Amino acid sequence: MNTKTKGLAAALTLAAVAAPTTAEAATIAGSGSSANTPYIEALFKAYKKVDKKNTFTYLSNNGNAGVKDVQEGRSAFAIQTRAPLPSDSGTSYNKLFLDALTVSVHPSNKLTNLPVKSVKDIYTAKVNEWSAYPESGLTSPIAAFGRVSTAGLFTFFTAAVLEGAATATSVTPVDKDGEVAVAVSKNPSGIGYIGLANSKPANGVKRLSLNGIPPTPSTIKSLKYPLSRYSWIVLPANNPNKAAVKFADWIRSSYEAGQVLTKLGAVPAFNATKPSKKKK
Amino acid sequence: MDPLVQSSQATPRGLHSDRRAEFLLGAVVAGVVGFVLAMIAFVFLEGWPSFAHNGFAWFGSGGSIDRQTEAIFTSANLKQEPIYTFRAWPIIWGTILVTGLAVLLSFLSALFVSVFVVEFAPDWMRRILEPVIRLLASVPSVIMGLLGVLIVVPFIGQHVISDDMRRSVSFIVSLNGYSLLSGVLILTLMVAPLMTAVFVDGLRSVPRGWIEGSLGLGINRWRTFWKIGVRTARPALVAGTVLATARAMGEVIMLAMVCGGVGFSPNPADGLIFFLEPTKPIAAAILQSAEELTSPPMRDTIFAMASVLLFSSLVLSLAGWAAKQPMKRYGVRA
Helix, strand or coil: CCHHHHHHHHHHHHHHHHHHHHHHCCEEEEEECCCCHHHHHHHHHHHCCCCCCCEEEEECCCHHHHHHHHHCCCCCEEEECCCCCHHHCCEEEEEEEEEEEEEEECCCCCCCEECHHHHHHHHCCCCCEHHHCHHHCCCCECEEEEECCCCHHHHHHHHHCCCCCCCCCCCEEECCHHHHHHHHHCCCCEEEEEEHHHCCHHHCCEECEECCECCCHHHHHCCCCCCEEEEEEEEECCCCCHHHHHHHHHHHHCHHHHHHHHHHCCECCCCCCCCCCCCC | CCHHHHHHCCCHHHHHHHHHHHHHHHHHHHHHHHHHHHHHHHHHHHHHHHHHHHHHHHHCCCCCHHHHHHHHHHHHHCCCCCCCCCCCHHHHHHHHHHHHHHHHHHHHHHHHHHHHHHHHCCHHHHHHHHHHHHHHHCCCHHHHHHHHHHHHHHHHHHHHCCHHHHHHHCCCCCCCCCCHHHHHHHHHHHHHHHHHHHHHHHHHCCCHHHHHHHHHCCCCHHHHHHHHHHHHCHHHHHHHHHHHHHHHHHCCHHHHHHCECCCCCCCHHHCCHHHHCCECCHHHHHHHHHHHCCCHHHHHHHHHHHHHHHHHHHHHHHHHHHHHCHHHHCCCCC
């Protein structure tokens, strides 16, 4: 056998060995909300027990960009924190679980509650000083942090709290949800709107009640907490990836996914409350 | 036969392969030049609709650039008539300030450090300093950004900015440590080692005889090195500065993390507060808008910003080249 023939034989053998693997296993790419990243990463880990074959990856590039990725075919699915818009054509939105946007302050701030209207006043710069809220125990100027305008949370906050009004120039926009938490945790005069997953005490911030209602699982599930909202999975309207659809169904309905979400602070909305009995 | 003579009498086959190599390398160079030209043309053409809609006002000021950006991509999201209104002065001014101040600080520190390393430092210290400088020059910018967010920004926010300073501008902008100063300090830390490395190489290539001649005439070391070493190495200083300026202008991640992300023009009339005001350089603005690249008007605007950055780099390279020409007669080539 000459060298060329040997090379061809080796290539054919390799192709024969590799073909079944590449035909079955795939990498399912998702992208979107940075506020939901902690949930999605934990769900990927738990889902490995269900789908051992496929690999799921997630790019945290903000919700609006994730939807565009799905429209352009770069991602099999996106996670979004706002409701659909006219520009989202060619995609289908499905509710996954309940989450909330929290308004958080530095732990040294004595404030525990703010009316939603006051949050609006702060983010539209009608109020610039903590002395306007004596319960805070602070007299310093307010350092408000928000998100860049391409984030789904920005869109949600603008609609739900600012009622469409423009964010003041005195609000410092940062790129990712976790960065807002870091900024607030490092600034005693800070206030920021942060996703539920990144606003735990371990993140160095304190969540505020809004209109007297704290962001707890029960108030979020009953939608009493003013900034309760659904996290959505966005799939292509036509021919969605089957593995991505199965993953979405598992998040929505399985007991195991519900447990993961509860552990991280999100609120399962449609998940089974008891583990399913295995068929023998 | 003498091997030199033998090699000079090339066989037709040898000549042929030389020509082939020449042709191949020429084709590679032409390909690279063609690629660069095509890239420049592509970026300018893609950004043209934004320039065409705004005219020269594109480079001016007026309104909030953040609101304008929001309106541009929202117009696409809501499938409205595309909006193109964009006034880029705050980000152009932000780029000039951050780059200019960082390069100025870097130049001064790099010059003194490199003179010390080449002429005055003892050998053992030189052996430590040089690798450390080269290591610093290669630290990824995201690490610098993290150091900025976790250390520099909170330090400035809590220990440099007073409540009175915050109050004085609180109706316009928030002073919280994310600032021009944070960006300049960290950028200086990033580009000064790069500049120092180039300066050290330049100063080291000054002919030793020139220095020794001056010392032999009884002129002291310090004066000798300034008057002969540094003056001779001016082309290398220009090259290092151009390289560092290009690096500073193109810096993205770190500046997006520590400058505040607000399209605001820091005002020198504000006194010291000027350095504590947030800003947004062009490269950081591109990064923050890049997620909306698929929205047609936003895409055109992003490419318009990119073409300004590209044009600035071209001008910078040409200015560096022009500055070096008269110096080459006397000094070290770089």
